[in-house]
Amino acid sequence: MKVNCESCGKPITAQVNSLFEQFEPGRVVCPHCHHQQKRYISEADLLIYFCFSAVLYSIVLVLIFFLLNWKMQAWILILAVGLFVAAYFAMKYGSAMLYERAYFKPDIKNKVIQEDVNTVRKRLKTQFILFMLVAFMFGTQPEFIPFFFILIAAFLALTVIKVRLAIRNERGCDR
Structure with missing residues (x-):
């Protein structure tokens, strides 16, 4: 999937991916014509991306860990590489x-709200790192696998609540 500039029509997918990967709220600026896009990437968008990426990466990491600890055969290595490639393309697109x-918010996707970019970025990056560490700790020990799935379920529930609150705050903003 390609994202094109509203003004010149050239691709800006790399800039969109960069803002999401850096957990940075704001508008995308076209590198070709320097036009600022109407679409605003808010904290709610970043939370959805955060949830998607954290769950995907942790599940792929745990699957690969168990695949590599199983009988070492060529098809297992191919499957492990395939999982990494699938995760890469899932995150890219x-x-x-x-x-x-x-x-979850098509009616307010262009609404600009007042957010502290550095605070949002630091908070989401820290939460992502902590989640991945805890998921790896639970997911790589066979006796802790049930806790890994409980962690994923609790994380999804908390993120859904956070996204709903963020969207409600965006709808209620005066700006």
Whole structure:
């Protein structure tokens, strides 16, 4: 999926991916014509991306860990590489789809709200790192696998609540 500039029509998918990967709220600026896009990437968008990426990466990481600890055969290595490639493309096109379709908030996707960019970025990056560490700790020990799935379920529930609150705050903003 490609995202094109509203003004010149050239691709800006790399800039969209960069903002999502850095957990940075704001508008995308076209590198060709320097036009600022109407679509605003808010904290709610970043939370959805955060949830999607954290769950995907942790599940792929745990699957690969168990595949590599199983009987070492060529098809297992091919499957492990395939999982990494699938995760890469899911994340690459997931942010572009989230940017274009604005799931859960298509009516307010262009609304600009007052957010502290550095605070949002630092908070989401720290939460992502902590989640991945805890998921790896639970997911790589066979006796802790049930806790890994409980962690994923609790994380999804908390993120859904956070996204709903963020969208409600965006709808209630005066700006």
